[in-house]
Amino acid sequence: MKIxxxxxxxxxxxxxxxxxxxxxxxxILHTRQVKKGGILGLLYPPRVEITVVVDxxxxxxxxxxxxxxxxxxxxxxxxxxxxxxxxISAINSSENSSREDEVLQEIQKxxxxxxxxxxxxxxxxxxxxxxxxxQQFYETLINNxxxxxxxxxxxxxxxxxxxxxxxxDDAWARDVCLHTLQEVIQQVQPIQVKAERKGMIVFLVGPTxxxxxxxxAKLAANLTFLDSKSVALxxxxxxxxxxxxxxxxFAEIIGIPISVVxxxxxxMLAIEQYREKDxxxxxxxxxxxxxxxxxxxxxxxxxxxxxxxxxxVMSVTTDNNDLINIYQRFQSIGVDKLIFTKLDExxxxxxxxxxxxxxxxxxxxxxxxxxxxxxIEVPDALRLAQRLLRRDEVL
Ligand SMILES: Nc1nc2c(ncn2[C@@H]2O[C@H](COP(=O)(O)OP(=O)(O)OP(=O)(O)O)[C@@H](O)[C@H]2O)c(=O)[nH]1
Ligand SMILES: [Mg+2]
Numbered sequence: 001m002k003i004x005x006x007x008x009x010x011x012x013x014x015x016x017x018x019x020x021x022x023x024x025x026x027x028i029l030h031t032r033q034v035k036k037g038g039i040l041g042l043l044y045p046p047r048v049e050i051t052v053v054v055d056x057x058x059x060x061x062x063x064x065x066x067x068x069x070x071x072x073x074x075x076x077x078x079x080x081x082x083x084x085x086x087x088i089s090a091i092n093s094s095e096n097s098s099r100e101d102e103v104l105q106e107i108q109k110x111x112x113x114x115x116x117x118x119x120x121x122x123x124x125x126x127x128x129x130x131x132x133x134x135q136q137f138y139e140t141l142i143n144n145x146x147x148x149x150x151x152x153x154x155x156x157x158x159x160x161x162x163x164x165x166x167x168x169d170d171a172w173a174r175d176v177c178l179h180t181l182q183e184v185i186q187q188v189q190p191i192q193v194k195a196e197r198k199g200m201i202v203f204l205v206g207p208t209x210x211x212x213x214x215x216x217a218k219l220a221a222n223l224t225f226l227d228s229k230s231v232a233l234x235x236x237x238x239x240x241x242x243x244x245x246x247x248x249x250f251a252e253i254i255g256i257p258i259s260v261v262x263x264x265x266x267x268m269l270a271i272e273q274y275r276e277k278d279x280x281x282x283x284x285x286x287x288x289x290x291x292x293x294x295x296x297x298x299x300x301x302x303x304x305x306x307x308x309x310x311x312x313v314m315s316v317t318t319d320n321n322d323l324i325n326i327y328q329r330f331q332s333i334g335v336d337k338l339i340f341t342k343l344d345e346x347x348x349x350x351x352x353x354x355x356x357x358x359x360x361x362x363x364x365x366x367x368x369x370x371x372x373x374x375x376i377e378v379p380d381a382l383r384l385a386q387r388l389l390r391r392d393e394v395l
Contacts, residue, residue, distance in 0.1 A: 007034060007049045018052045026052045123152055130159045133173040140391050145350025147320065150357045154180055174389065181385035184353060189337055189362035190378045191219070191279070191309065193229050199275045201282060201305055205298060205333065206313035207326055208286025211341035211367055213243065215313060216281045217250035219365075221373035223279060224254055232274035233258040234267065236301055237285040247283055250372065264304040271305060282307065289329030299333045311364055313339045314355070316346040323355040337364040340379075344369045349387050 004022065008014035011031070018026055030051040127135055134155050141151040158177045191202060204212045216233065223229040233251050235258065237243040244260045251258035259270040267282075274280045282305065287294045302310060312335045314323055327335065338359065340352055343366050356363070369375030 001053060003029070003051065003053045005049055005051050007047050009045075009047060011048050011050070014048055014050045018050060022052050022054050026054045029053050123148070126152070126156070130155065131162060131173070133170055134159050134162070134177075137173075137177045137389065140389055141350070143391070144348040144388050145320075145354075146388065147350070147354045147357070150184075150354055154184065177389060178382065178385045181353070181388055182381045184357055185363070185379075185381040185384055186356065186360065187362035188364075188379045188381055190364050191223075193223070193227070193278050197308075199271070199277060199280060201271065201280045201307040201309075203282045203284060203302060203305070203307040203310045204313050204339070205284050205302075205310060205330055205335075206286065207289060207315075207318075210286070210313050210315040210318075212286065212313045213237070213247055213250075213283050214370065214372060215339060215341060215365070215367055215376065216247065216283050217254075218367065218373040218376040220250070220256060220281055221254050222376070224256060225373075229278040230276075231256050231279045231281065232277045233281050233283065234270050234274075235260050235283040236267070236298075237283055238262050239285050243285065264300055267301055267305055287330075289326050295329065295333065302333050309336045310334050311337045311339055312361075313341060315342045316340050316349065316351050317342050318351070320351050320354045323351060324358050327355070327359050327361075335361060337362050339363070339365045339367065341367040343367065344375070349384060352384065353388060 002022065004018070006014045006018045008017060015028075018028075028050055032049050033046045034049045035046045127138055130138075137158060138151055138155045141154065142148060146154075154177070157180050158173070161176050161180070162173060193200060204216055206212055213235075220231045220233060224231050231254075233247055233256060235244050235247045237247075238260060248258055248260075257274070259266075259273070261267045261270050271280060282301075284298060284301070285294075287298055289295065310333065312327060312330050314326055318326070327338075338355075338361050340355075340363065343349070352363075363379045365376055366379050367376045
């Protein structure tokens, strides 16, 4: 039996040395930190000491130890410290590797930050080279909550459309910018009721509380009274009694029929019943886009009804990235158009542009307040573009 102590700066070095001298079968009996005493202790960092043993008999015992049989382990070798050098090295290196992971993550963060700074510097350079008016557009867009990358793309496009040798006409530059913004906004497509098509089905889907039911009431009232269309309502929102009651009250005031539906079969029957109406609105319960069970249930209703239009309703008070996440979740059930609600509660309309830049679906309506049926409008792309270029805070 050979016992030896190794002192080193750190555990890894001590083990390495022990392994070289005593071989891989060596067993660590004991480890401790050693510090020089007295005043010198303050000057020197602590070191580690490991006590290592090589013994044939002990090797057999540790083998037993590894297979779970601790009988026969010599009293001097406490089971908890009798581990082979290789095991300790493995533990030690796994500790190291998690630390390495942390370091790598930090490096990645730094890299991302550098890329971000570089792209910002590039952005500043690009913008500096642009005409004064265009630089102002950029600032205004950012102040209106337009995403930096999107604002940069917009003004890049504006700059390429303006003459290189400077622009004297502010109004012209502004028109070019408005036109570019309208291209991002793309199409506006309110619901078109076709005379020859009866029983058109329109689903309104979306997260909770965004204004689906209120919007259906506004649309149903306007289509009934202003456009003389025959409208019926179906609600799938059977989770809460008050929800069905809310729509029933609207239906009674407008004087149109309503069905409360619990199952896909009931839905088919209700649709059949309203076959001769111009338009059937289907109100759905607010869904958390992250609740896959709720989404699955909604998908079942959509699959069986095969709506002519599925409109996703989202509030502009929702965070930019959330709007895109919500769309991505609902996209799986099929989304044809968008309605943005609560424009009256938004400080600016940048989030609409940001969402449309990614989503690329037509907008059907904006809603601008709680009043039924007045607070709804067909979006005007030019007006939205003008609002995005307004420099004052008031919308
Ligand atoms: N400020 C403002 N409030 C609105 C607008 N549209 C709806 N609301 C309000 O938002 C709240 C929720 O409206 P609902 O129509 O019940 O919303 P919902 O999407 O049907 O809600 P759930 O069925 O619970 O998912 C109500 O207080 C509405 O009056 C709007 O354009 N502006
Ligand atoms: Mg509702």
